[in-house]
Amino acid sequence: MGKYRVVAGQNIYDVALYLYGSIEGVVDLLINNPDLSFATTLTAGRELVYTDDFVIRADVVAYNGLHGIVPANGERHVYPKTFTLPLAVVLTLAAGIITVQCAVSGAGQLEIDWGDNSDTETVLLADTPQLLTHTFDNKVRDRRRIRWFTDACFRSIDWSGLKPRSLVLVQTLPVEELTLTHATLSLESLRLLSGTYSLNLSNCALADLAPLAECRELMTLDLSAARLKPTVIDHYLTTLVEHYGDRRNCTVILPTAPTGTYREPDRDTETGRYRIASGMEAVWVILHEEAWNEGGAWKFIIDDITYTVE
Incomplete structure (x- = not known):
């Protein structure tokens, strides 16, 4: 047998x-x-x-x-699915992933469409993070799509275990602490984060950090071991200086140094404004602008060297 x-x-x-x-x-x-x-x-x-x-x-x-075909048609009785909350997040994953997990905490309710034949998963958020694990019951040829329907206020979200290829926020997402590590994707949608004071993007491969300049409530940005070009870091830092506005002081952990030397930039002879020529000069300006450090000091940790208000 x-x-x-x-x-x-x-x-x-x-x-x-x-x-x-x-x-x-x-x-x-x-x-x-x-x-x-x-x-x-x-x-x-x-x-x-x-x-x-x-x-x-x-x-x-x-x-x-x-041809390596293993029939797996499963049960198709769960479609169409219905949801009681507004669509908030769409994530796409590689087609070959079998099991994923994420962790959430906060106040409110979350409805998840895992993009397979399973029923809608409803999660009642609590102060303590809940680990959500899902094994997909079907196969897809292209990327798999996961949808979150919610109007909750999140205390924490950890999407690292989903290994997303893309992330789209359909509406403003209130979340205090967001973790997404070991991913390669665009950060464009993170402009819609609300109330986020801690963002962990360690070990990510990122082509543009500029969207993070819109996260004005950040107090910790962890980019340790992230794969970033110095020019990408430069652009983020100069964007911070040019569009500082009303934001919190922040501790920024960088995996590598931006370009240039840590020094005071030259000034324009006509306007008297700084002419920032490198990322390290932008760091100097942020740390030496008194108004930006009154409520608390900015801090940059670069190659285990800490730059902060003197």
């Missing part, structure tokens, strides 16, 4: 098609597995016994094996 381990998203007919080349093979499965019935919902990892060398359509079995 042979033994077969069920793949996520498979039903009894999928297994029969894979083993025997025809759904008629369910008869052999039912005979060899007395606890199995047509109403049984298979779970990933379950072991089924089948008759060795019993094949109904050898050509189908051979074709599936040659």
Whole structure:
């Protein structure tokens, strides 16, 4: 007798098609597995016994094996899905990911569409972070899409375990602490963050930090071990200086030094304004502008060297 381990998203007919080349093979499965019935919902990892060398359509079995096809049609009864809250976040993931997780805390309710055949997951937020784990029950050819429907106020969100390829905020998202590490994606949507005072983007590969200049309530920005070009850091720092406005003082952890030398920039002879020529000169201006450091001192940690108000 042979033994077969069920793949996520498979039903009894999928297994029969894979083993025997025809759904008629369910008869052999039912005979060899007395606890199995047509109403049984298979779970990933379950072991089924089948008759060795019993094949109904050898050509189908051979074709599936040659092309690496594993039928996994699952149950399709959950669509269309309905939601009671507004759409807030859309994340896309690589198609091959099987299991993901994230952590959330706050006040309110969150509805998650995992982008597979599972029902809507409803989460009641609490002060203590909840770890949400999901195993996808189907396969997709292109990227998988996850949608969050909510009007909650988040205390913390950690999306690192989702490994998103893209992130789109559809509306303003209130979150105090946001963590998203080891990702490669655009930060454009982070302009819509609200009330965020801590942002952890360590170990990310980022092509543009300018959207973070819109996060005026940040008090900690962790970019340690992030893959950033010095010119990208320069652009972010000069944007901070040029559009400082009303914002909190912040501790910024950088993985590498911006360009230039830490010194006072030259001034324009006509206007008297600084002519910032490098990222390190922008750091000097931020730390030496008294009005920007009255409520608390800015701090830049670069290559384990701390630059702050003297």
